[in-house]
Amino acid sequence: MSALPDIAQPDVTQTEVTLQTLRHRYQAVRDHSVALAAPLSAEDMTVQTMADVSPTKWHLAHTTWFFENFILHPHAKGYRRFNERYGYLFNSYYYTVGQMHPRPQRGQITRPGVDQIMAYRAYVDEHLLNLLGERGDDPELAQLVTLGLHHEQQHQELMLTDIKHVLAANPLCPAYRDGSLSAVVSMAPLEFLPGSRELVDIGSEGADFCFDNERPRHRQWLEPHRLGDRLITNGEFLEFIRDGGYRTPELWLSDGWATVQAQGWDRPLYWNREYNSEFTLLGEQALDPSRPVCHVSYYEADAFARWAGARLPTEAEWETAVEQAGIEPVGQGGHSAFHPDAAQGSGLRQCFGDVWQWTSSPYVQYPGYRAPAGAIGEYNGKFMCNQMVLRGSSCVTPPGHARITYRNFFYPGDRWQFMGIRLAKDID
Numbered sequence: 001m002s003a004l005p006d007i008a009q010p011d012v013t014q015t016e017v018t019l020q021t022l023r024h025r026y027q028a029v030r031d032h033s034v035a036l037a038a039p040l041s042a043e044d045m046t047v048q049t050m051a052d053v054s055p056t057k058w059h060l061a062h063t064t065w066f067f068e069n070f071i072l073h074p075h076a077k078g079y080r081r082f083n084e085r086y087g088y089l090f091n092s093y094y095y096t097v098g099q100m101h102p103r104p105q106r107g108q109i110t111r112p113g114v115d116q117i118m119a120y121r122a123y124v125d126e127h128l129l130n131l132l133g134e135r136g137d138d139p140e141l142a143q144l145v146t147l148g149l150h151h152e153q154q155h156q157e158l159m160l161t162d163i164k165h166v167l168a169a170n171p172l173c174p175a176y177r178d179g180s181l182s183a184v185v186s187m188a189p190l191e192f193l194p195g196s197r198e199l200v201d202i203g204s205e206g207a208d209f210c211f212d213n214e215r216p217r218h219r220q221w222l223e224p225h226r227l228g229d230r231l232i233t234n235g236e237f238l239e240f241i242r243d244g245g246y247r248t249p250e251l252w253l254s255d256g257w258a259t260v261q262a263q264g265w266d267r268p269l270y271w272n273r274e275y276n277s278e279f280t281l282l283g284e285q286a287l288d289p290s291r292p293v294c295h296v297s298y299y300e301a302d303a304f305a306r307w308a309g310a311r312l313p314t315e316a317e318w319e320t321a322v323e324q325a326g327i328e329p330v331g332q333g334g335h336s337a338f339h340p341d342a343a344q345g346s347g348l349r350q351c352f353g354d355v356w357q358w359t360s361s362p363y364v365q366y367p368g369y370r371a372p373a374g375a376i377g378e379y380n381g382k383f384m385c386n387q388m389v390l391r392g393s394s395c396v397t398p399p400g401h402a403r404i405t406y407r408n409f410f411y412p413g414d415r416w417q418f419m420g421i422r423l424a425k426d427i428d
């Protein structure tokens with residue numbers, strides 16, 4: 001992203017600094033979404049390959065609707081919506097706001113086209129930047145815009161995971177963009193680092209931005225345990241496959257075994273039948289045994305852990321280890337873009353920027369959690385049932401979007417996100 005304005009200028013007041021920074025951040029985040037869509041044609045941006053996948057142009061419009069509906073409509077005097085009927089098309093799941101087009105049918109919408117959606121973006125950007133110019137010192141407004149920007153960043157990650165699914169469904173295996181992966185490196189064997197038996201605090205203090213589901217900070221009890229120092233590799237996952245992992249019911253949770261049977265799973269989502277290549281955003285690439293295994297469900301992660309004589313970490317174990325190691329959260333920046341990298345060095349590593357890591361923690365509210373009032377209360381809270389928490393960030397998480405306390409969540413059978421495995425063990 002482009003550089004932030006120089007905030008050290010002595011003649012700039014604190015209010016002006018905040019306002020300028022926010023306008024600048026708004027522009028940078030909005031531009032980044034458009035840049036991510038740049039390699040794609042209008043046809044690429046229209047297709048939906050499964051209910052969970054949204055067309056790129058839907059993401060571009062929905063994030064715009066979020067600003068229009070939650071900020072411009074209630075806060076900009078006399079604001080007129082770009083199109084009254086877009087709310088129905090681009091509302092995702094906010095029933096407080098109104099009805100919406102069914103998610104599985106987002107790929108059937110050819111109009112508005114990409115050009116009209118770009119005009120929608122420009123219209124909302126102009127009004128939002130004007131509003132920030134007039135009222136940017138209003139803390140409530142600044143908070144809402146900040147939420148809108150983090151929301152758009154979540155959709156930037158979804159744009160990449162969704163287009164990967166779309167391109168992978170094409171027998172021509174088109175690449176999202178050109179590039180090649182660096183050569184295979186030799187790997188240090190997996191080691192388990194000690195984690196202590198103690199009372200810890202996890203969750204956000206709330207001074208900097210976080211989503212509501214990261215609060216409040218609260219205590220959790222850790223039993224003696226050990227945590228894998230790096231992610232599980234393709235090579236290690238291949239051993240599980242060759243050992244009959246997908247054909248051994250004792251290794252699986254009941255729901256997992258049922259899913260394996262129903263879906264006919266015998267390998268991670270984007271591997272070929274011969275287990276020697278995988279589809280990536282750079283097109284088909286040789287399967288690198290040293291890179292982290294990616295695109296596995298919770299069920300597969302859990303079965304692998306059982307096969308390995310281990311288990312998945314809890315989110316409290318993960319967060320405590322990362323905090324105690326003083327590891328800086330990063331998004332995709334600093335890593336080879338759009339595909340996870342092999343581990344280098346030693347110690348606790350690959351916590352951020354490669355793949356999200358399944359934890360054994362159910363996505364439920366922290367003690368003392370309260371969903372915010374109104375439609376924004378539907379953002380995270382109502383999903384706190386039947387999903388699992390993933391920690392870290394991935395190679396497609398936008399730069400600046402990662403946090404130690406970040407709680408991502410997906411259903412245990414989902415595997416189209418960049419999801420992988422870190423192991424833990426009990427000490428007895």
Ligand code: AVJ
Nearest residue numbers: 151154155158379408409410
């Ligand atoms: C946290 C990634 C599960 O995909 O619905 C986007 C992110 N929330 N818009 C999702 C989100 C609102 C969310 N996940």
Ligand code: FE
Nearest residue numbers: 062092151155
């Ligand atoms: Fe959304």
